Each structure stands twice: as C-alpha cells, then as structure tokens.
Amino acid sequence: MKNSFVELNGRQRAFALVDENSGRELVGPEYDMISPHLEPQNIVPESDDGVILVKGKLNGKDVVVISIEGKFQGGGxxxxxxxxxxxxxxxxxxxxKNGKTIYPIIILDTGGVRLQEANYGLLSISEIQNAVIALKKYVPVIGLVPGRVGSFGGMSITSAVLSYLITTQKARIALNGPEVIEQEAGVREFDSSDKDLIWDTLGTRQRVKTGIADELVEDDVETIRTAISAAIDQKKDAHRTDQADFYLTLLDKIDFSxxxxxxxxxxxFSETKAEKHEIPVTVASDTPGDKSRGRLWFEKLTGIKNAKSEYPTVLAAEVDGKEYIAIVPDKHNRFPRVRNGEVGLQEGFVISKIVNKIVDEDKDKEVKRPIILIVDVPSQAYGYKEELIGIHISLASSAAAYAKARQAGHPVIDFIPGDAVSGGFLAHGLQSNRMIALADKSITIQAMSKASAARITQRTIAELEEATKHVPAMAYDIFNYEKLGALYKLVHDVSSWDANDDAVKEVHDLIDEAIASTKDQPTDLHFRYETPIAMAxxxxxxxxxREMVDDQWDK
Known part of the structure; x- marks a missing residue:
C-alpha cells in the first residue's frame, strides 16, 4: 500500500500530485481559519476546515490542487x-485571463453540503460551480474521485461540470446517498444495507461505463499523476452538461413504471444516439394544472392561464422581453419521483436546452434577455433509476446553462414564492444574479429535509431544531436565510398564495428593479458578498x- 493514493490524507494527496519540492500550501492550518459555525453546535472544528490548497507544478506545468479531506465532517x-x-x-x-496559465485540479472526497452549515454549503457550492464554468473557457478543470468517501450531493453536481473526471475503483459517485434515498423514498426504492446494490449502481466501474466518469485508474500515486497530466496536455473535456439531446433521447427509451x-x-446507454428535441412551448389551456405556488406565480407573472407545456413539469415563456421559467408538479408524470415539483432527470436537461437557446439567440445583441426563475422546488428527485442514470448530470446541465447565461450578460433573477431545497435549488435558482423572496413562514429553504438531515448527522430532529437556534444557516425559514446576506430583497407584504393584482405588480416592479441593478455590474456572484448584511x-x-487566499496567492 506504500504507493496508494486513497490511503493518503487530504494534505498528503495534494502534495503527492505536485512535483517534488514545488508545492506551497495556502492558508494552511497555522492560520487557524476554523468554521465559526461548528463550536456553537459542540462540534470540534478543524484548523484548515477540511480543505487543502497547494500551488505547485505537475510535470513542469503550474497547477493549483484543491483537496477535500473526507475524514473531516465527511468532506462536507x-x-x-x-x-x-x-x-x-x-x-x-x-x-x-491575464495570460498566466495555471491548471486547477480538484480532489473530491466529499458528501456534498456540510449539513451543520446547510445553506452556507449550498451557496458555496453554487459559487464553486460558477467559477469552474468560467475557468473552462481557458483551461481544463480536472477532477479526481479517489475514495473512500467518494463524491455525493452538490459536489457531484460540481463533478459533472468539470472538464474531465478520473476515479479509482474504491470510490462512488452519486447525487443522493443510499441512506437519504431510503429515508425520502423508502427501503423498497433503495435498500441502504445492500452493499452489492450500492456498488453496482454508484461504483465507479459502472460510472465509467455510462459516461458519468471518464477514466478508471489504479490506486497508485504515479498512475494518477500520469492520468491527470495527460488530461491537461490533451485538454480533455467530456462536455457532460452539453448532452441534453442525448439524455432526453435515452429517457424516452426507458419505462419508469x-x-x-x-x-x-x-x-x-450504449445503443442510444442523440435525437434533436424541440424547445417546449408553453401555452394556455382549458385544463388547470396541479396547484403549486410556482405555477400560480408563473401564470400571474406571464398572464398565461392554465399554462401547459410538452414537458408538463417545465413551464417557460417569453413575455415583455423577459424569459420566465418554472418547475411545477404533475401528479400523473411518467417519472414518479417528480410528481410533487421536484427537479429530476428530464427537468434539468429541458431547462438547459431552453436557456442555451436564449444565449445562442442573443449572443450578438448588446442587450441580453433577462431570465426570471420562479423557484418552488421541494428538492431534487430521490430514486434508484435517477441515481443509476445520473440525476446530478441533469441538475448540472441546468445550473451550467444559467451560469453561462449570466456570464454572457443575461440578468438571471430569482423570484422565490415557494420552497428552495437542496439540489433542486442548485439546479434552479442558485446561479442567479439576484434573489427576491417572499417573507412567508410557509417557505422552506435548506439543503435537506429534517428527517434526512437528522439521520445523516446522527441527531434527533429535536436536537437538529435546537441547533438551528444558534446557526442561522441550518434553519429552514426564509427569515434566517436573510441573515446570510444573499438576498436582494425580502418582500414582507406579499404572501406565497396571495397573487392578487397589487402583489403581482409589486413583484414585477421588484424584478425590473433587480434587472436594472445588474447593469454595468460584474456577471459573477460577488453581489452576495457585498450586501450590507453579508459584509456585517x-x-x-x-x-x-477570500482576502487571505488573495494575499498569499503570489507570494
């Protein structure tokens, strides 16, 4: 085992990838940059908070290695x-951008969001995804999933936006862990005690065969270095999030019953050839769709009554020069796991086609169309077939499309009249320039349901609720979310279900104001750090x- 990469800790892994004596760690443990949110929950923090940054060279090329320590809080x-x-x-x-080439390498050994800091984790992961998508215009961003934890949650969505993903056979890759699927959908959907089922579904041998990962290598330091170096030299890019037509064709062939x-x-998978899928058109209908806050506000803001689409869970329409997009329930959907408005396999790929078409149509225009996301997503879909096929690629396709649109100059504005939870929120909401939310107690905004969060963190629900009193990022309500500083506006005089004419006008005015606020502003996500609440x-x-990394970057 002396050459095993998997057996190394996070810091050893980072230094093992760079040429001998070339590595320099940034903001190492001596700076004691611990999380301020763990000790209030009686959790011992780590002096590097479980992430190691090392700048160095790999076969003479400048690289920065970002290594997540899976042994600390599950790499959360x-x-x-x-x-x-x-x-x-x-x-x-x-x-x-300034002509100084450096290649990022990300070692993923992570369960995704750290549930003890839930909403901070979601914000951070969306910001990681945004930076990766921007970087890929210049250099490949290489991912490595060695094991033992593997790659789960929002960081698996991130893995799908990376250029190239290398794995060992000791890792697993999925959006939802087996225990979470079992908690949310039942043991008949996924038995978390069935290890053979888990490895056969989520293990990397299966993942490479079905395009979720790109290369399976031996657990050997030099073999892994060689694979990463080759991916950099050959500028490899799987373009995973650009394959909506392929996946929509594949989904057409599967009977979800x-x-x-x-x-x-x-x-x-091996027999599927991509067929072109038309962009869905939303029209008025004589038959009302399933009731939801997302549907209510989509119909009120667009003026389309009983909105209906070829893909019944995705509504999209251009009105007054703005594109409105909503994900809504459909009780008779052929995908059982999205019948309550969850974001599933089809939704992410359909949205990516809609948004990428807008970007393509507006690429030569001086003024780009605003994209308005109406957010009411109770979660991502939890299911065996979803994980087998790779739901995280669907969610990454949607997130990447929104990020590319924003980076191309399109104002991307959230309006949140309903729930904004977990991977559903990462796919449909967290890549926005501005977030507007209603101050309504019925809105849930979080990384995971209370039952699943309690199970994963080995707490009772009562203990979980007690922790939320000390850490706003763990709370489930929009009022605590406001304390994180990410919102553009919290609307106090409009309720989720009260879309009367005055309320609709007020929301329209706020959306226009939010769009105007993006003019001549950066097309990144820095606004979230610059609000008065965020800075205070x-x-x-x-x-x-951020200041410490910037200070040490060129020393």
Whole structure:
C-alpha cells in the first residue's frame, strides 16, 4: 500500500500530485481559519476546515490542487471551506485571463453540503460551480474521485461540470446517498444495507461505463499523476452538461413504471444516439394544472392561464422581453419521483436546452434577455433509476446553462414564492444574479429535509431544531436565510398564495428593479458578498478567507 493514493490524507494527496519540492500550501492550518459555525453546535472544528490548497507544478506545468479531506465532517462543504475553494478557483481564473496559465485540479472526497452549515454549503457550492464554468473557457478543470468517501450531493453536481473526471475503483459517485434515498423514498426504492446494490449502481466501474466518469485508474500515486497530466496536455473535456439531446433521447427509451437493472441500462446507454428535441412551448389551456405556488406565480407573472407545456413539469415563456421559467408538479408524470415539483432527470436537461437557446439567440445583441426563475422546488428527485442514470448530470446541465447565461450578460433573477431545497435549488435558482423572496413562514429553504438531515448527522430532529437556534444557516425559514446576506430583497407584504393584482405588480416592479441593478455590474456572484448584511455578519468568514487566499496567492 506504500504507493496508494486513497490511503493518503487530504494534505498528503495534494502534495503527492505536485512535483517534488514545488508545492506551497495556502492558508494552511497555522492560520487557524476554523468554521465559526461548528463550536456553537459542540462540534470540534478543524484548523484548515477540511480543505487543502497547494500551488505547485505537475510535470513542469503550474497547477493549483484543491483537496477535500473526507475524514473531516465527511468532506462536507461549509462557509469557510467553500470560500477557500472559490477563492482559489477565482485566483486561477484571474491568472488565466491575464495570460498566466495555471491548471486547477480538484480532489473530491466529499458528501456534498456540510449539513451543520446547510445553506452556507449550498451557496458555496453554487459559487464553486460558477467559477469552474468560467475557468473552462481557458483551461481544463480536472477532477479526481479517489475514495473512500467518494463524491455525493452538490459536489457531484460540481463533478459533472468539470472538464474531465478520473476515479479509482474504491470510490462512488452519486447525487443522493443510499441512506437519504431510503429515508425520502423508502427501503423498497433503495435498500441502504445492500452493499452489492450500492456498488453496482454508484461504483465507479459502472460510472465509467455510462459516461458519468471518464477514466478508471489504479490506486497508485504515479498512475494518477500520469492520468491527470495527460488530461491537461490533451485538454480533455467530456462536455457532460452539453448532452441534453442525448439524455432526453435515452429517457424516452426507458419505462419508469418497470424495474431497470444496471445491465439493462448499460445496454440502452450504449445503443442510444442523440435525437434533436424541440424547445417546449408553453401555452394556455382549458385544463388547470396541479396547484403549486410556482405555477400560480408563473401564470400571474406571464398572464398565461392554465399554462401547459410538452414537458408538463417545465413551464417557460417569453413575455415583455423577459424569459420566465418554472418547475411545477404533475401528479400523473411518467417519472414518479417528480410528481410533487421536484427537479429530476428530464427537468434539468429541458431547462438547459431552453436557456442555451436564449444565449445562442442573443449572443450578438448588446442587450441580453433577462431570465426570471420562479423557484418552488421541494428538492431534487430521490430514486434508484435517477441515481443509476445520473440525476446530478441533469441538475448540472441546468445550473451550467444559467451560469453561462449570466456570464454572457443575461440578468438571471430569482423570484422565490415557494420552497428552495437542496439540489433542486442548485439546479434552479442558485446561479442567479439576484434573489427576491417572499417573507412567508410557509417557505422552506435548506439543503435537506429534517428527517434526512437528522439521520445523516446522527441527531434527533429535536436536537437538529435546537441547533438551528444558534446557526442561522441550518434553519429552514426564509427569515434566517436573510441573515446570510444573499438576498436582494425580502418582500414582507406579499404572501406565497396571495397573487392578487397589487402583489403581482409589486413583484414585477421588484424584478425590473433587480434587472436594472445588474447593469454595468460584474456577471459573477460577488453581489452576495457585498450586501450590507453579508459584509456585517452573513459572509464575514467568507470575506476573510477570500482576502487571505488573495494575499498569499503570489507570494
């Protein structure tokens, strides 16, 4: 095992990838940049918050290695660790823009969002994804999933936007972990005690065969170095999030009312050839759709009564020069796991086609169309077939499309009249320039349901609720979310279900105001760090970490 990469800790992994004596760590443990959100929950923090940054050379090329320590809080991403990753990626972006080539390498050994800092984790992961997408215009961003934790949650969505993903056979890749699927959908959907099922579905041998990862290598330091170096030299890019037509064609071939084995799926995958899918048109109908806050506000803001689309869970329409997009429930949908408005396999790919078409149509226009996201998503879809096929690629396709649109100059504005939860929010909401939310107690905004969060963090629901009193990022309500500083406006005089004429006018006016506020502003996500709440308290640790990485980057 002396040459095993998997057996190394996060810091050893980072230094193992760079040429001997070339590595320099940034904001190492001696700076004691701990998370301020763990000790109030009686959790011992880590002096580097579980992320190691090392600048050095790989076969003579400048690289920055971002290594997530899976042994600390399951490799979960919180405020400080997330800010550390984002800061390093943005420094690399600035260098590449200025003609100084440096290649980012991300070692993923992570469960995704750190549930003890839930909403900070979601914000940070969306910001990581934004930086990766911007960097890919200049250099490939290489990912490595060695194990033992693997790659789960929002960081698996991130893995799908990376240029190239290398794995060992000791890792797993998925959006939802087996225990979460079992908690949310039942043991008949996914038995978390069935290890053979888990590895056959989520293991990297299966993932490479079905395009979720790109290369399976031996657990050997030099072999991994060689694979990463080759990916950099050959500028490899899987373009995973640009394959909406392929996946929509594949989904057309699968009967979601019947069982599906891994062997059957591999056969369907290998035989599928992409067919062009038309962009869905939303029209008025005589038949009302399933009731939801997202549907209510989409219909009120667009003026389309009983809105209906070829893909019934995705509504999109251009009105007065703005594109409105909503995800809504459909109780008779052929995908059972999205019948309550969840974001699933089809939704992410359809949205990516809609948004990418807008970007393409407006590429030569001086003024870009605003894109208005109406957010009412109770979560991502939890299901065996969703994980087997790779739901995280669908969500990444949507997130990447929104990020590309914003980076191309399109104002991307959230209006949140309903729930904004977990991967659903990452896919449909968190890549926006501005977020407007209603101050309504019925809105849930979080990284995971209370039952699943309690199970994963090994707490009772009562203990979880007690922790939210001390850490606003763990709370489930929009009022605590406001304390993080990410919102553009919290609307206090309009309720979720009260879309009367005055309320609709007020929301329209706020959307127009938000669009105007983006004029001549950066097309990134820095606004979240610059609000008065963010600077005073909500993102203080984020701002400090960014300053420290910037200060040490060129020393």
């Amino acid at each position: 991403i919180g405020e400080v660790s997330g800010a550390k990753i984002v800061a390093a990626l943005e420094e690399a972006l600035d260098d590449n 019947k069982p599906l084995t891994t062997d059957e799926y591999r056969k369907i 308290s909500g993102r203080k640790a984020t701002i400090k970490m």
